[in-house]
Amino acid sequence: MERENKIVEEINMKEIDSENIAVWISKGQWDKCVEAGAPAVESLIMALKSLPSSRYNAETRSNIILALGKIRDERAVNVLIPCLSDDCEPPGSNDIYRVGAIAAEALAMIGDARAIEPLAAVLSNQRGPWDKRTKVLWALEKFDDPRALRGINISLRDGNPEVRRMAMVVKKKVKMRLRQGKKWWHFW
Numbered sequence: 001m002e003r004e005n006k007i008v009e010e011i012n013m014k015e016i017d018s019e020n021i022a023v024w025i026s027k028g029q030w031d032k033c034v035e036a037g038a039p040a041v042e043s044l045i046m047a048l049k050s051l052p053s054s055r056y057n058a059e060t061r062s063n064i065i066l067a068l069g070k071i072r073d074e075r076a077v078n079v080l081i082p083c084l085s086d087d088c089e090p091p092g093s094n095d096i097y098r099v100g101a102i103a104a105e106a107l108a109m110i111g112d113a114r115a116i117e118p119l120a121a122v123l124s125n126q127r128g129p130w131d132k133r134t135k136v137l138w139a140l141e142k143f144d145d146p147r148a149l150r151g152i153n154i155s156l157r158d159g160n161p162e163v164r165r166m167a168m169v170v171k172k173k174v175k176m177r178l179r180q181g182k183k184w185w186h187f188w
Helices: 002-015 018-027 030-036 038-050 058-071 074-085 098-110 113-123 130-141 146-155 161-180
Strands: none
Touching: 018 030, 018 038, 030 038, 030 058, 038 058, 038 074, 058 074, 058 098, 074 098, 074 113, 098 113, 098 130, 113 130, 113 146, 130 146, 130 161, 146 161
16 A cells, blocks of 8 residues: 555656646645645746745745745755845835745755855844844754854844844854754754
C-alpha cells in the first residue's frame, strides 16, 4: 500500500506543469503553489518580478513572498532580498512595511546565509517602523552565524525600547547556540 501511494504521488507531481501553476497564481491559490514545491518556484519568482511595488499589489506580493518562503528553495533568496525595502504603501498606511516584513520572514524560513547581511542592513535604518525591525530580528534569530550577531548588536542601540528588548532576547539565544555549536531551526 505504501509503495502504491508513492507511485500515485509521483504521477500527481508529473501532472504539475507551468500551466497549472500559472492558474493557481492567477487565482491566488498559494497553498497549491506551496504543495507543488520546487516546480512552482520559477513561476512565483516571475510573478513577483512582474508586479510593481504599489499599494495595489502589496497583498499579492506578500502572498507570493510567503509561498516562496514556505517552499524553502534557495533560488528565491536573490529575489526576496530587494523586497526587504519594499515601501509600496504611502505614509500612514498600516500595510506600508508589510511586504518587507514578510520578506524577512520568508528569508528566515529558507535559512540561506546570503540573507544575513541584507537583514542586518534593515536594522541600521531606525526611521523605519519598529515592528518591521522586530520581525527582522526574529529572522536573524534563525541563523547560527556570527554575522547575525553584528546585525543584532545594531538594534541594542535602537531608539525604540521594544526593539532593544527584542534584540537582547535574540542576542542571548543566538550566542547560546553559537557557544554550544548546535544548529537550531524553527520548522513551520
